[in-house]
Amino acid sequence: MxxxxxxxxxxxxxxxxxxxxxxxxxxxxxxxxxxxxxxxxxxxxxxxxxxxxxxxxxxxxxxxxxxxxxxxxxxxxxxxxxxxxxxxxxxxxxxxxxLPRPQPLVSDQSRQPAAARGSPEAARRLFAMSQPLAGTLAERYLAGRGILLPAGEPALRFHPGCYYRDLVTGETVILPALIAAVSGVDGRITGLQRTWLDPAGTGKAQLVDPRRSLGNLLGNAIWLGLSPGTPVPVMAAGEGFETMASLRTVMPALPVAAATSANHLSALSFPPGCRRLYIAADADAAGRHGIERLSQRAGEAGILALTLRPRLGDFNDDLRHLGPGHLAAWLGDQLAPDDARVLLPSA
Missing domain, CATH: 3.90.580.10 (Zinc finger, CHC2-type domain)
Incomplete structure (x- = not known):
């Protein structure tokens, strides 16, 4: 068949x-x-x-x-x-x-209990079904965007056949996808973000919305470089995953959080021991509310909030078009001197 x-x-x-x-x-x-x-x-x-x-x-x-x-x-x-x-x-x-013919009203008792649609449990199941990033189409996609992350980044995985449904027509397709876990500061997965990819390796899939999130996102984020329970004195946060992954590419010792939207950024939970927070801005003003609200909350928590601004549209644009060296130099002028010495030792 x-x-x-x-x-x-x-x-x-x-x-x-x-x-x-x-x-x-x-x-x-x-x-x-x-x-x-x-x-x-x-x-x-x-x-x-x-x-x-x-x-x-x-x-x-x-x-x-x-x-x-x-x-x-x-x-x-x-x-x-x-x-x-x-x-x-x-x-x-x-x-x-x-089956030759199912008997009426008889269900398969061995079937795994259903996870509610869009729930944290559904997110955890999909993440568990995915595979490590190394050597996959998702790793090649990130490299094509200039993003080179430390080996074994635990928040990122790859699924070779992720189900995508068009919300208008109801039609479904099966495509490979980059899977990014959304978690709390305790490391527990509460949701995830799927980025569907072109199987030919040319970038994102040609879909109306090739990136979707599910689960509980508010207050949580795609964390890169976070060790749950370990104090995080300095970190960076922003909306987009690729923006924050680009910063981590040139500053691999810096834990970063991608909140997935301006509203979620404004509600981001702070990890223990945080003293200084760098907030990544885009060139446009669309996320200004999220930045201002997060800065206010950081101040109320006794955390110094500083804004990092790209030269182009966002930090991934800077990384791809200007190169990692120029991006590191540009960031060096915006970081606190002590942070620049630690995070950009070659700058």
């Missing part, structure tokens, strides 16, 4: 009622439709699954009239089982299709 998404969806559609009885057991049949609350198997009546093909479309297609969501039976398997990556969805679909 072909492993493609379209072929799996078609095969599942041939057994649409059996699929619904297995994965949407809180619903019931009504005419040519299976009626249930939503794609996550909630009790209710707003979601309709077409059980036999007709003039309106093929069997297995569904729509949730309350939320506007729609899709096929692969989406049903993904959401009802709490799966994240397509490989696991496809494996579950193949398992189901290999």
């Amino acid at each position: 072909s492993g493609s998404a379209s072929e799996l969806a078609r095969r599942l559609g041939e057994h649409a009622e059996a699929v619904c009885r297995e994965y949407l057991s809180n619903g019931h049949r009504s005419g040519n439709h299976w009626i249930v609350g939503d794609v996550r198997n909630t009790r209710g009546r707003s979601m309709h699954v077409r059980l036999r093909a007709n003039t309106k479309g093929p069997s297995g297609k569904w729509v949730d009239e309350a939320s506007g969501e729609h899709g096929d039976l692969l989406d049903v398997i993904r959401e009802s089982c709490g799966l994240i990556v397509f490989r696991d969805v496809a494996d579950e679909a193949r398992r189901f299709l290999a």
